[in-house]
Amino acid sequence: MADTIYVNAARLEKTYRLGASTLTALDHVDLTIAKAEFTGIVGPSGSGKTTLLNIIGSLDAPTSGSVEVLGVDVGGLSHKEAARLRNRHIGFIFQTFNLLPVYTVYENVEFPLLLQGVDAPRRRKLVMDTLDWVGLADRAASKPAELSGGQSQRVAIARAVVKQPEIVLADEPTANLDADNSHHIMRTMVQLNQNLDATFVFATHDEKVIAYLKRKITLVDGRIAQDERV
Amino acid sequence: MLIPTLARRNLLGAGLRTWLNALALSFSFVVIILLQGIYNGINDQAEQASVAALYGGGQYWHARYDPYDPLTLPDAHGPVPAALDSLVASGRATPILVRQATLYPNGRFRSILLRGIAPGQKTLSIPTALLAQGTGDLPALIGARMAKSTGLKPGDAVTVQWRDVHGTFDAADATIVQVMRTTVPEIDNEQVWIPLERLRRLTDMPDEATLVVLAPGTAPVGAVPGWTFRSVEYLLRDIRSLVRTKSIGASILYAFLLFLAMLAIFDTQVLAIFRRRREIGTLMALGMTRTRVIGLFTLEGALHGMLAALLAAAYGIPLLAWLAATGYALPQGVDTFGLAIGNRIFPVYSVLLVAGTTLLVLLVTTVVSFLPTRRIARLKPTDALRGKAT
Numbered sequence: 001m002a003d004t005i006y007v008n009a010a011r012l013e014k015t016y017r018l019g020a021s022t023l024t025a026l027d028h029v030d031l032t033i034a035k036a037e038f039t040g041i042v043g044p045s046g047s048g049k050t051t052l053l054n055i056i057g058s059l060d061a062p063t064s065g066s067v068e069v070l071g072v073d074v075g076g077l078s079h080k081e082a083a084r085l086r087n088r089h090i091g092f093i094f095q096t097f098n099l100l101p102v103y104t105v106y107e108n109v110e111f112p113l114l115l116q117g118v119d120a121p122r123r124r125k126l127v128m129d130t131l132d133w134v135g136l137a138d139r140a141a142s143k144p145a146e147l148s149g150g151q152s153q154r155v156a157i158a159r160a161v162v163k164q165p166e167i168v169l170a171d172e173p174t175a176n177l178d179a180d181n182s183h184h185i186m187r188t189m190v191q192l193n194q195n196l197d198a199t200f201v202f203a204t205h206d207e208k209v210i211a212y213l214k215r216k217i218t219l220v221d222g223r224i225a226q227d228e229r230v
Numbered sequence: 231m232l233i234p235t236l237a238r239r240n241l242l243g244a245g246l247r248t249w250l251n252a253l254a255l256s257f258s259f260v261v262i263i264l265l266q267g268i269y270n271g272i273n274d275q276a277e278q279a280s281v282a283a284l285y286g287g288g289q290y291w292h293a294r295y296d297p298y299d300p301l302t303l304p305d306a307h308g309p310v311p312a313a314l315d316s317l318v319a320s321g322r323a324t325p326i327l328v329r330q331a332t333l334y335p336n337g338r339f340r341s342i343l344l345r346g347i348a349p350g351q352k353t354l355s356i357p358t359a360l361l362a363q364g365t366g367d368l369p370a371l372i373g374a375r376m377a378k379s380t381g382l383k384p385g386d387a388v389t390v391q392w393r394d395v396h397g398t399f400d401a402a403d404a405t406i407v408q409v410m411r412t413t414v415p416e417i418d419n420e421q422v423w424i425p426l427e428r429l430r431r432l433t434d435m436p437d438e439a440t441l442v443v444l445a446p447g448t449a450p451v452g453a454v455p456g457w458t459f460r461s462v463e464y465l466l467r468d469i470r471s472l473v474r475t476k477s478i479g480a481s482i483l484y485a486f487l488l489f490l491a492m493l494a495i496f497d498t499q500v501l502a503i504f505r506r507r508r509e510i511g512t513l514m515a516l517g518m519t520r521t522r523v524i525g526l527f528t529l530e531g532a533l534h535g536m537l538a539a540l541l542a543a544a545y546g547i548p549l550l551a552w553l554a555a556t557g558y559a560l561p562q563g564v565d566t567f568g569l570a571i572g573n574r575i576f577p578v579y580s581v582l583l584v585a586g587t588t589l590l591v592l593l594v595t596t597v598v599s600f601l602p603t604r605r606i607a608r609l610k611p612t613d614a615l616r617g618k619a620t
Contacts, residue, residue, distance in 0.1 A: 059515055059611040080519050087517020098512040098615070102243025114232060115517050143243075159516075 005068075006167055006199045007033035007056055012065035014051050014222075025051040027222035028065065033201060035166070038193050040202040042210055043219035049203035050171055052219065056201065057090050057169045058082040070166055087115050091160030091198075093170035097152040099144040099159075105131065106140040109158045116163060130162040133195075134188055150181030154188060161192055167199045168192075174206050186212040233522060237529040241537070248537070251498055255538035255595065258491035260546040262587050265487060267550065267577030268558055269480040273473045274578050277466060279413040282355040285465040286324075286443040288450055290314060290457040295328075295440050303330050303343075304393070307438045311454045314442050322448045324351035325439030327429050331392040333422060335380035342420045344392060346429030353445040356417060360408040361425045368428060370404035373418025377409040384408050390422065395434045402432070488590060495591070496598045499531055503602040510606050511614030520607040524600065531599020535592040553577050 014026040025048045033039055041049045054060040055067055058074040067074050070089055077085065086092070091112075099108050106127055113123045131137040134154040144152055153173060160168050170189070174182035190212055193200050202209055210216060218226040241248045281287075295306035310318060310325045317323035327346035332339050347354075349362035361369045368390070372382060382388055384406050391401040404424065412418050430436050442457075444450065450459050503510075506527075513523050557574030606614055 054612050057515070059615070080521075083514065083517050083519040085517075086515060092515045094512075094515075094615070098508065098515075100509060100512065102240055102245075104243075107239060107243075112516055114236070117232070 004035040005032050006035050006037075006070055007031065007201070008068040009052075009056070010066050012052070012055065012067060013063050014048070014055065014060070015063045024222050026055070026062070029219075029222070029224055031217065031224065031227075033199060035199055036193065036197045038190065038200045038212070038214040039217060040204055040210055040213040040215070041217045041219055042203075042205055042213075043225075044205060047219040048222040049205075049219055051222075053169050053171055053201065053203045056167075057092060058085050087112060088163070089166045091163065091165040091168040093153070093156050093160045093168065093173045095172035095175045097144070097149075097156045097176075099152055099155055101144055103143075104140065105136060105142050105144070105147070105155050108144070108155055109162050112159060112163045126162055127158075130158045133161075133192065134158045148181075149177050150184060153177060153181070153185050157185065157188060157192070161196060161198065164196055165198060167201065170200065170202045170204075172204055172206070173202065174204070174209055179208060182206065182208045233525045233529055236526050237533055240526070240530055241533055248534070251502070251534055252537040252541050254498065255495060255534060255591070256542035256546070258487075258494065258591055259539060259542035259587060260549065262484065262487045262491060262591075263546070263579060263584055264550060264553065264577060266480065266484055266583050266587070267554070267579040268575055269476075269483075270578040270580065270583070271554075271558075271575045273476070275413065275575065276469055276473065280416070280466065280469055281446060281462060283412055283414045284354065284416055285462055286353050287446040287448045288444045288462050289460045289465060290442040290444075290450075290454055291460055292440050293456050293458060300330065303328060303440075304397075306440050307395075307435055308456060309437050310439045310442060311457055313451050313454045317444065317448065317451065318442065321352050322445045323442050324348055324353040324445075325426065325442045327426060327433070327435060327438060328440040329392055329429065329433055331390050331422070333380065334389040334391070335382055338380075340380065340420065342390075342422050344390065344429060345417075345421055345423050346426035347423055348426045353443050356412070356423065357408065357410050358423065360410075361423065363407060368402050368404040368424060368432075369407045371408055371410060371423040372406060373421065374409055374411050375415065375418045376421060377406075382406050382409075392433065394432065400432065488587075488594075491591060492594045492598070495595050499534075499595065499598045500602045503527055503599065503606065507606045507609075507614050508617045510603070511609075511611050511616070514607070514611040514614060523607045524603050527603035528596060528600040532592065532596040534599075535595035538595075539588050539592065550577065550579060554579065 009029055009031040012026050012029040012031070013024070016023045016025060029052065041052055043049055051060065055062050055074070056069060058069065058077060061075055069085065072085060074082065074085065100111065103111070109127045109130055110123055113126060118126070128137060128140070131140055134157055136151060136154055136158065139147065139151065144155070147155065174185055177185060186209060189200055192198065202213065204210065213230055215229045216226070217224055290311070292306045292308050294302050296302045307327060314323055318325060324347065329344045331342050331344040333342045347356070347358050349358045351358055358371065361371055363369075370390070377383060380388070386406045387403045388406065389401055390404045391399060393399055404422065430438060453459070510523055510527070514520070554577050557576045559574050609618060
């Protein structure tokens with residue numbers, strides 16, 4: 001099943017209007033990512049990494065070209081369908097964690113399952129199992145403000161994977177973490193990748209992350225400059 | 231049930247911030263209801279006091295009597311009609327004789343109305359019994375406004391000049407037996423009350439009156455030749471007209487207070503929601519639809535309003551009830567407002583006022599939660615995540 005294609009981008013272009021000029025963030029990108037890959041989109045700031053990740057995650061739409069995620073053309077999705085795709089099949093991990101501040105750790109992780117309408121007993125089991133995976137079961141009742149940066153990111157990972165998505169998109173997940181926490185986070189994600197068979201796609205320029213990648217796609221000025229398997 | 235569950239979770243999770251928000255919002259409820267209640271109290275008091283001390287249950291006027299035309303006064307008198315005798319005898323009506331006169335307090339002169347009234351009458355809530363206790367030749371009762379403007383005080387003698395029925399001038403020294411405090415300016419300003427029989431003798435108008443006041447609740451006897459019945463509604467029409475005029479002002483004040491409350495609510499909610507735009511972006515990234523995001527934040531706003539209403543009820547009901555019972559002390563000088571206003575105003579809260587204000591504030595809170603959320607939810611999730619405002 002390793003060759004099942006989860007992401008298939010063809011002639012993907014994304015431009016932004018900046019006053020009178022136009023900025024090309026993605027310039028005819030062709031890309032496929034298969035099931036269970038542990039892939040990184042790397043490159044300098046402004047190379048288009050986050051834009052590509054956002055389009056794959058149906059948070060943004062391409063200017064031209066197409067992206068199929070899990071066989072669905074995300075460019076043709078309505079807001080509601082895109083939201084459903086994100087909720088059911090895609091997990092997000094953000095650089096700044098983006099935890100819901102008034103919720104406890106448990107409630108943050110539970111949130112995607114609430115949206116899916118998972119029943120309470122199953123929800124509880126999934127949340128506690130996931131918190132166990134990321135080593136935060138004992139902090140279930142804590143609020144995000146009471147956590148360290150590393151713990152917050154592990155909660156974000158738990159929230160992304162609790163629904164057992166096919167794809168996890170992580171945008172600079174270690175940018176706000178020290179080296180120890182970065183390695184801890186990456187080891188957790190490697191383990192989850194193996195256990196869940198989920199596809200992980202990172203946008204990063206952090207060498208600590210790059211060291212864990214099994215595939216490295218280098219973007220320069222919106223074009224794929226290199227695509228190598230490590 | 232997802233949205234209510236999340237809204238409740240958000241409110242409880244925000245802890246002190248939620249309570250502070252609700253507390254600030256609850257002030258809007260209480261202040262608007264209190265101020266409007268005071269206005270209502272003023273209006274109610276003006277009517278009630280005027281009925282009790284001046285209009286009674288309606289009045290029979292001598293055909294020539296026109297209180298707005300002083301030139302009619304010399305001829306506005308006649309024998310109390312026989313049809314009203316039984317009411318007067320049973321204490322359910324009291325005749326009043328009104329004559330123009332001149333008062334000479336402290337070397338000055340003032341045009342006044344002499345009002346003759348039976349000291350034993352119980353029809354009007356004027357302390358006329360004091361007139362029976364007078365020791366001077368001509369006991370006189372005046373109001374506090376009159377006493378203030380003339381410098382007269384109990385025990386003072388003051389010269390009064392009048393014309394009798396034949397037009398002959400006469401004068402006598404009246405002794406002020408008491409200064410009454412009244413909330414009704416019409417029985418106070420430029421009025422001197424003396425015993426009815428004395429005034430009848432002094433003016434040579436035996437058994438005559440200018441008007442006959444019925445006790446509140448007394449039914450009129452029907453048409454009386456030479457006399458015109460004026461109902462309470464007729465007599466109150468000036469006050470009601472004044473109240474209506476004031477009501478416009480009160481409505482403007484109410485709208486203004488509501489507007490201020492709206493601004494405060496708008497500020498609070500809009501700031502709170504715009505501050506949470508990244509959170510909105512996160513919710514959308516996690517798969518929440520726009521409709522659900524808007525529903526969640528709108529419901530949160532509505533719940534804030536409801537929480538504020540409960541808080542307002544918790545401290546507002548005892549506070550407003552206490553003020554309604556003990557009254558609100560007014561500063562000196564309010565008797566110059568032109569309405570019968572007492573020293574204390576007892577606020578009156580109608581169901582419409584309380585329910586209307588509550589609904590309006592709830593509606594405003596909900597709307598001002600809905601609008602900014604809708605605006606943010608219309609953004610692309612990536613823009614919301616970046617904290618972009620528009």
